[in-house]
Each structure stands twice: as C-alpha cells, then as structure tokens.
Amino acid sequence: MTLTPRHAVTLCAALSLIAVLAVPTALPGLGGDARITLAVFALATCAWVGTRIDDTYIALGAGLALTSAGVISSETLFGTLGDETVWLLICAFVLAAAVTRSGLAGRGAVFLVTGARSVRQLVHLTTAALVATAFAVPSTSGRAALALPVFLAMAKVLADRRRLVVMLALLFPAVILLSAVATLIGAGAHLITVSVLEEATAVRIGFTEWLLLGLPLAVVSSHAAAEVVLLVMTRREDRRGPVRITAEDVQAHSGHPVTGPLSPGESRVALLLATVVALWSSESLHGVPPAVVALIGAVVATSPALGAVRLKDALRTVPWSLLLFMAATMAMGVALADSGAADWLTRGLPGDVPPWLFLAAVVVVSTAAHLLIQSRSARSAVLVPLVVVAAAEAGVNPVAAALASTAAAGFCHTLPASAKPVALFADLPAGTPTYTPRDLLRVAVVLAPLSAALVLLFALVVWPALGVAVAVP
Numbered sequence: 001m002t003l004t005p006r007h008a009v010t011l012c013a014a015l016s017l018i019a020v021l022a023v024p025t026a027l028p029g030l031g032g033d034a035r036i037t038l039a040v041f042a043l044a045t046c047a048w049v050g051t052r053i054d055d056t057y058i059a060l061g062a063g064l065a066l067t068s069a070g071v072i073s074s075e076t077l078f079g080t081l082g083d084e085t086v087w088l089l090i091c092a093f094v095l096a097a098a099v100t101r102s103g104l105a106g107r108g109a110v111f112l113v114t115g116a117r118s119v120r121q122l123v124h125l126t127t128a129a130l131v132a133t134a135f136a137v138p139s140t141s142g143r144a145a146l147a148l149p150v151f152l153a154m155a156k157v158l159a160d161r162r163r164l165v166v167m168l169a170l171l172f173p174a175v176i177l178l179s180a181v182a183t184l185i186g187a188g189a190h191l192i193t194v195s196v197l198e199e200a201t202a203v204r205i206g207f208t209e210w211l212l213l214g215l216p217l218a219v220v221s222s223h224a225a226a227e228v229v230l231l232v233m234t235r236r237e238d239r240r241g242p243v244r245i246t247a248e249d250v251q252a253h254s255g256h257p258v259t260g261p262l263s264p265g266e267s268r269v270a271l272l273l274a275t276v277v278a279l280w281s282s283e284s285l286h287g288v289p290p291a292v293v294a295l296i297g298a299v300v301a302t303s304p305a306l307g308a309v310r311l312k313d314a315l316r317t318v319p320w321s322l323l324l325f326m327a328a329t330m331a332m333g334v335a336l337a338d339s340g341a342a343d344w345l346t347r348g349l350p351g352d353v354p355p356w357l358f359l360a361a362v363v364v365v366s367t368a369a370h371l372l373i374q375s376r377s378a379r380s381a382v383l384v385p386l387v388v389v390a391a392a393e394a395g396v397n398p399v400a401a402a403l404a405s406t407a408a409a410g411f412c413h414t415l416p417a418s419a420k421p422v423a424l425f426a427d428l429p430a431g432t433p434t435y436t437p438r439d440l441l442r443v444a445v446v447l448a449p450l451s452a453a454l455v456l457l458f459a460l461v462v463w464p465a466l467g468v469a470v471a472v473p
Contacts, residue, residue, distance in 0.1 A: 091294030182218035
C-alpha cells in the first residue's frame with residue numbers, strides 16, 4: 001500500500017501518542033491498563049481514519065489486543081456477541097428479508113408517490129415513504145437498495161426534466177440517512193450507543209423510548225432536508241410543472257405486483273410486521289424484551305408453513321461483519337470505562353461549561369466526524385464512550401449527550417464515499433442522470449448546519465419535554 005500524506009500523518013500521530021504513553025513518568029495519574037487502552041484506542045482510531053483496512057478487522061484486532069493485555073477478560077470480549085442488541089439486529093434483518101421477498105415495500109411506495117400531482121407533493125410523499133422504511137429494514141444501505149427501483153421508475157417518467165431526476169437522486173440517500181434515527185434498529189450505531197450507555201450509566205433505552213425520542217426528529221429533519229434538496233437542486237420553473245407517476249411506471253421496475261389484492265404471503269408478512277412493531281412499541285405494557293419479540297417474529301417469518309423466506313436465505317442477508325464490529329467496539333467501550341482511560345481523558349475539561357454549550361460542541365464534532373471516519377458505527381464507537389464520561393464531568397445528562405452525538409453523526413452527505421446510500425445513488429445505471437460531488441457539496445453547505453441545529457433544538461427543548469433532562473437528574 002502506498003503511503004499517502006494522510007496515512008503518514010495518522011501514523012505519526014498514533015506513534016507519537018504511544019511513545020508518550022510508554023514513558024512511566026509521563027501523564028501522571030494514568031494507570032497501566034488505562035495506558036494500554038488509550039494506545040490501542042488511538043491505533044484503532046487512526047486506522048479507521050487513515051487506512052482502507054476493513055473497519056471490522058481493525059475492531060477485532062483492538063479487542064484481541066485488549067484481551068491479550070489483560071485489560072478485559074475473554075468472557076467480556078466474546079460475551080458481547082451474545083448481547084441482546086446483537087440478537088435484535090440479527091432477527092430484524094431476517095424480518096427485513098421476508099418483507100423484501102414479499103414485495104410489500106413496492107406496494108407502499110405506489111400508495112404514496114402515485115398520489116402526487118406537483119413536484120413538492122412528490123418530494124414530501126417520497127420522504128414520508130422513505131421514513132416509513134426505517135421500521136422494516138434495519139440498514140441504510142438495505143433501504144437504499146430497496147428504494148432504488150422506485151427511483152428508477154420516477155427517473156424514467158421524468159426523463160425530460162433532468163434537474164428533477166438529479167434532485168430525486170440526491171433526495172433518496174439524504175432522507176434515508178437522516179431518517180435512520182427514527183428507530184433503534186435504524187443503524188448499528190444506535191445499538192452501540194445503547195450498549196455504551198447501559199455499561200456506563202445502567203440506563204437502558206428500549207425500542208419504545210428510542211421511538212419516542214427519535215421519530216419526531218427523523219420526521220422533521222427528513223422533511224427539512226427534502227426542502228433543502230428541492231430548493232438547492234431545482235429552479236422555480238422546474239417546480240411549476242405537474243407530475244404524474246402511475247402504478248404501471250413502478251411495476252415496470254418491480255418483480256412483484258404493486259397493485260391489486262394482497263396475496264396470502266403478503267398478507268401474512270404485513271400482519272407479522274405490524275404485530276412485531278406494535279409489540280416493540282408497547283414493551284412497557286407486556287414486558288417482553290424487543291430482542292425476544294424480534295426472535296419470535298423471525299421464527300414465524302421463516303417457518304415452513306407461514307414464512308415468506310427460508311431461514312438460510314434470510315441469514316445470508318445478515319451483515320455478520322457489522323455484528324462482529326459492534327461486538328468488538330462494545331468490548332472497547334468496556335475497556336475505556338473500566339480501565340479509567342475515559343475518566344482520565346475528560347478530567348481536564350472545565351466543569352463550569354453551560355449544558356447548552358457542551359451539547360452544541362458535541363453536536364458540531366459529531367456532525368463533522370464523517371469527514372474523518374466514514375463508518376457511522378465507528379464514529380459512535382469512538383465518540384459515544386468519551387461523550388458519556390465527559391457529560392457526567394460537565395453536569396450534563398449522559399443520555400442526552402449520547403443521543404445528540406448519535407443523531408448528529410447521522411449526517412454524512414458531504415462526499416460520495418461518506419455513506420453507502422450516497423455512493424449507491426451516485427453510481428446509477430448508464431443513462432440515468434445523477435448528482436456530482438459538487439452537487440453534494442452545495443447541499444451539504446446548507447444541510448449540515450440545519451441538521452446540527454435541529455439536533456441541538458431537540459436536545460435542549462423537545463427531549464426534555466419527553467423526559468430526557470439536559471442536566472444530570
């Protein structure tokens with residue numbers, strides 16, 4: 001691998017920090033386990049930032065190094081794979097495979113977008129449909145792949161209005177990324193945040209609590225992003241003409257019927273999905289953990305008599321690499337907390353910072369972090385453990401700080417390589433217009449501060465009204 005200036009800078013930074021940590025008299029008050037943890041954490045972060053090595057490989061190497069050095073036990077490292085958040089994600093992907101196989105997503109898209117009669121209606125109905133997919137598919141890249149046929153149908157109908165097609169190509173990934181915060185299973189980063197919070201504060205955020213806090217933010221930020229994309233990427237004359245997209249247009253790009261009565265298989269999957277989401281949302285009433293509900297749903301969805309997909313086919317859709325990454329980064333978070341490294345890192349922070357200023361700093365850093373660390377889960381693995389400890393030192397509620405950091409990290413629209421949905425829609429089939437890196441930058445200049453401001457507004461005003469105080473309770 002050729003050593004680029006970026007690689008050289010990150011490598012020098014990591015080696016310099018390790019050299020300082022190796023001097024026993026340097027950095028007083030830092031124990032041996034904490035020094036090892038910081039060294040491993042620094043190397044992993046620099047590798048995530050400055051190399052193209054697989055994120056999961058780096059995380060597993062870091063977890064193995066911490067275990068070999070005795071900072072964490074092997075039970076801690078391997079026990080994270082049995083965490084219920086990991087099982088929740090596995091079962092959610094199995095359910096998503098059944099939904100995808102059934103073709104229900106295409107019917108939902110047709111129901112919404114075929115009702116549009118103006119450009120603005122089309123944009124906001126499409127946005128609403130994309131937000132709804134966060135409940136069915138627990139992956140932003142999976143949701144992007146699911147939505148691609150609908151976009152291609154729109155692009156074909158609007159082929160003579162190029163700027164509208166380019167605008168829609170940018171709208172789809174923008175909304176998919178910002179709406180992920182709607183549900184706990186919307187991104188792997190959310191499960192990492194929940195795990196870190198439970199380890200550090202003993203506070204467990206369930207599906208219902210996340211839905212209550214995240215769905216309003218997802219709806220507001222997604223529709224705000226839709227307006228930004230519409231206004232930045234089109235002219236007034238582009239928005240004046242009527243639009244008309246029919247079910248036949250969508251059917252041409254779908255392998256499943258999108259109109260007519262539901263088939264028995266579609267009916268069963270629709271009923272199963274509605275039941276699972278209802279049970280997730282009512283956990284406080286029946287007390288069954290979301291992972292158990294998801295496992296029941298996965299068993300039913302793959303059963304020989306009632307299922308829509310075979311179990312082995314559904315398991316092929318599970319991103320095992322992401323699950324291993326989550327498990328390894330959970331172990332890294334445990335090491336940061338238990339070794340005292342996180343406490344030491346935040347010890348020098350001023351304790352009289354106003355809560356709003358602390359949260360503003362967290363939101364700004366988390367929003368900009370995608371420029372260095374492309375993986376959303378890796379950003380949360382790096383930021384959330386430090387944010388939780390720093391929040392406690394500053395008198396800020398760690399739950400509010402962690403949620404704000406995770407929500408802000410959902411913005412990753414600046415470069416095509418910043419997120420998989422952005423890359424997918426930047427590389428469309430030949431003949432389909434799409435956006436350029438310059439178009440992305442034009443939208444990002446407006447959308448980044450708007451997204452950060454909305455997260456901060458929710459953290460300071462909306463979430464306190466929903467029970468998440470800004471200051472330490």
